[in-house]
Amino acid sequence: MRTSTRVLSVTALWVGSFGALRISLLAPEGCPDVTPAALEASAVAAGAWIERGQGDDGRYVYEYHRDDDRVVSAGYNIVRHAGVTMSLYQLARAGHPEVVGTADKALAMMLDNVVPAGDGIAFVDSDTSARLGASALMAAALAQRRDATGDDRYDEDLRALGRFLVGQITTGGQMLNLYDLRTAAPSPGQTSRYSTGEAAWALAQLHNFFPDEGWDVPARHVLDYLATSRDEVEALDFAPWPDQWAAYTLAELAPWGLDDHHVRYAEALSERFGMLVRYESQKDGWPLPFIDPRARGAGLGVWVEGLGALARAADSDDRLADVRTALDDRMVCGASLLAERQPDRREAAAWDAPTLVEGAWFRYDVTRMDDQQHALSGLLAAAGELGPVGP
Amino acid sequence: MRSLLALFSAVNPFAVAVALWPRERRTLMAAAAAVACACAIGSAAVSRPVLDGLDVTPGTFRVAAAVVLGIAGARWLIVGAPSVAAEGPSAGAGRVAVPLLFPVLVTPQLAIVSMSTGADHGVAVVAGGAAASLAIAWLAAVVSKRHPVGWTAGVRLAAALAVAVALALAVDGVKTV
Numbered sequence: 001m002r003t004s005t006r007v008l009s010v011t012a013l014w015v016g017s018f019g020a021l022r023i024s025l026l027a028p029e030g031c032p033d034v035t036p037a038a039l040e041a042s043a044v045a046a047g048a049w050i051e052r053g054q055g056d057d058g059r060y061v062y063e064y065h066r067d068d069d070r071v072v073s074a075g076y077n078i079v080r081h082a083g084v085t086m087s088l089y090q091l092a093r094a095g096h097p098e099v100v101g102t103a104d105k106a107l108a109m110m111l112d113n114v115v116p117a118g119d120g121i122a123f124v125d126s127d128t129s130a131r132l133g134a135s136a137l138m139a140a141a142l143a144q145r146r147d148a149t150g151d152d153r154y155d156e157d158l159r160a161l162g163r164f165l166v167g168q169i170t171t172g173g174q175m176l177n178l179y180d181l182r183t184a185a186p187s188p189g190q191t192s193r194y195s196t197g198e199a200a201w202a203l204a205q206l207h208n209f210f211p212d213e214g215w216d217v218p219a220r221h222v223l224d225y226l227a228t229s230r231d232e233v234e235a236l237d238f239a240p241w242p243d244q245w246a247a248y249t250l251a252e253l254a255p256w257g258l259d260d261h262h263v264r265y266a267e268a269l270s271e272r273f274g275m276l277v278r279y280e281s282q283k284d285g286w287p288l289p290f291i292d293p294r295a296r297g298a299g300l301g302v303w304v305e306g307l308g309a310l311a312r313a314a315d316s317d318d319r320l321a322d323v324r325t326a327l328d329d330r331m332v333c334g335a336s337l338l339a340e341r342q343p344d345r346r347e348a349a350a351w352d353a354p355t356l357v358e359g360a361w362f363r364y365d366v367t368r369m370d371d372q373q374h375a376l377s378g379l380l381a382a383a384g385e386l387g388p389v390g391p
Numbered sequence: 392m393r394s395l396l397a398l399f400s401a402v403n404p405f406a407v408a409v410a411l412w413p414r415e416r417r418t419l420m421a422a423a424a425a426v427a428c429a430c431a432i433g434s435a436a437v438s439r440p441v442l443d444g445l446d447v448t449p450g451t452f453r454v455a456a457a458v459v460l461g462i463a464g465a466r467w468l469i470v471g472a473p474s475v476a477a478e479g480p481s482a483g484a485g486r487v488a489v490p491l492l493f494p495v496l497v498t499p500q501l502a503i504v505s506m507s508t509g510a511d512h513g514v515a516v517v518a519g520g521a522a523a524s525l526a527i528a529w530l531a532a533v534v535s536k537r538h539p540v541g542w543t544a545g546v547r548l549a550a551a552l553a554v555a556v557a558l559a560l561a562v563d564g565v566k567t568v
Contacts, residue, residue: 003479003489010493017459017499025455028446274568278451326568 023287030284031333032340036383040094042339043379045359046372047091050084051102052355053369058109060084060369061356067365069352078125079194080370082110082137087373089144094385100149107145110138111157117179118186120163129187130179132168133195135161136202143205147389155209162206165199166218173225174233175199191234197226197245204252208390216256223249227265240268242276244306244374251309252388254316263319266310270323273306277334297361300338301374307331308381312388335382338375393559394508398431398520399527400553401460401500405545406472408531410495412539415532419482423491424525427501428518431525434502435509435517442510449510450567456507457560463500464553472546496528500553507560 001009053061059081063072088103114121115130122130123138139161142154168176168186175196178187203219226246231239250258250266258266280300283289295303311327314320341361348358360367361375380386411420442452479489501521509517536542 001475001478003485006475006478006489006494013494014499021455021459022445025451025458026445026447029448029451030446270568271566274450275565278448278567282451323568330568 034336046376049359079133086141092148118167120160136198139202247309251312297371304334304378402524404528427496431505431521434505438509453564461557467550
């Protein structure tokens with residue numbers, strides 16, 4: 001090969017390699033500059049969307065398609081209803097008590113739909129079965145409400161929900177997802193990748209409010225299962241499954257002391273959430289968003305929630321000190337992306353129903369109420385507003 | 392240790408020896424190795440500003456370095472190291488440039504591995520690792536060699552090491568918070 005040809009081929013190799021990397025693996029990680037106040041304002045806007053969509057029966061707008069101005073209520077999910085209500089109480093905890101009225105209206109709907117189940121009560125939408133997640137997130141909502149308001153009027157309901165959750169635990173800390181109301185017994189064989197963590201978090205919050213009642217035993221039992229064997233037993237690929245509810249549980253129990261396997265699990269979750277946010281932050285430029293669309297508000301919100309909870313756990317446990325700064329960096333990056341992608345009033349005005357667009361996160365012109373729930377919670381975590389509950 | 396192995400496999404002294412078969416002049420090879428080492432150290436020294444300028448975190452950059460190193464390793468495994476000894480001038484500074492520096496010693500994989508290692512572990516690690524690897528490459532290029540079989544086997548052994556190190560770097564990069 002002639003020298004000039006060699007120089008040209010080497011130049012082409014270098015330029016081509018860099019170019020290929022720049023539009024793929026080395027795409028810029030865009031993390032807009034944002035202040036904690038702006039993050040909180042974004043969370044407030046999400047809360048306002050939830051409030052505007054609430055009906056007289058306490059339910060929220062479930063799903064909205066802005067391209068054809070269509071509200072979808074079919075398949076209204078009570079687990080998500082409880083989760084959205086929980087996030088409103090988190091907003092109240094963060095210094096926005098004006099949303100308590102809306103959340104209490106949604107809570108009233110839940111209280112109207114509890115039935116005796118196991119040793120306690122369960123929140124249901126069926127005569128035949130009770131889902132673990134609905135009761136777990138209702139309990140979480142009551143715990144966040146108690147912390148936000150100091151009002152203890154629902155403590156017995158909280159304990160009764162907790163007793164139902166405990167009854168769903170099997171040997172090894174696994175939790176059954178369904179309770180059969182006809183046979184008055186847990187339904188064997190069915191688990192949920194979401195509900196186990198939700199229940200663990202609810203039990204951990206119960207422990208923080210009532211530390212002398214032994215709620216830490218079931219909470220730690222389930223957390224042990226999540227940390228050591230859940231991914232394998234339930235065949236979840238690419239362990240650890242990015243479970244922000246487990247992260248919340250770690251944060252709740254960290255002040256009481258974590259075991260070594262909990263710390264290893266927290267580190268693994270940190271890596272998983274961190275990777276997800278780093279990749280998401282690369283989707284602002286061509287061509288990544290066209291190959292892999294941006295995450296839903298719920299997806300990105302969940303990752304930021306997880307990072308925020310793990311950051312709180314790291315505040316309480318020196319063994320996580322090595323990842324503390326990185327957790328903050330990734331959490332704020334993810335939250336800044338959420339704030340940037342949220343339509344404001346001006347953008348919303350271009351659509352048929354601006355009040356159902358402003359403050360919500362859309363993908364393919366569709367938003368669902370849990371997009372706002374998880375984004376709201378993540379934004380509050382990144383603004384430094386959330387932490388373990390307790391007296 | 393992994394950083395040193397990454398630098399060693401990015402240089403691949405066996406591939407250097409085969410590319411410059413049968414042997415290269417000591418002084419020219421020494422000059423080229425010194426310049427290549429300076430390039431590696433320079434890449435490490437500017438790694439942080441470069442990463443900041445590109446808006447990427449060290450973990451993300453580590454994954455990119457792993458891919459480049461892995462591709463180079465796979466290429467060595469599949470096609471070996473083609474000889475370029477006949478290319479360029481036969482002596483002088485021109486030969487240091489082509490073929491010694493380009494395409495043999497200063498390669499995309501050495502540059503990006505040096506930059507990634509510099510960002511993660513600092514310039515001193517890169518200086519030590521690159522100097523040692525390039526010293527071995529110098530020795531491999533200048534010694535008398537007769538039978539290529541052992542050397543081509545060495546190319547593939549170092550290539551397999553490159554692929555293994557690349558996998559480890561990729562996993563580590565992906566798992567970085």
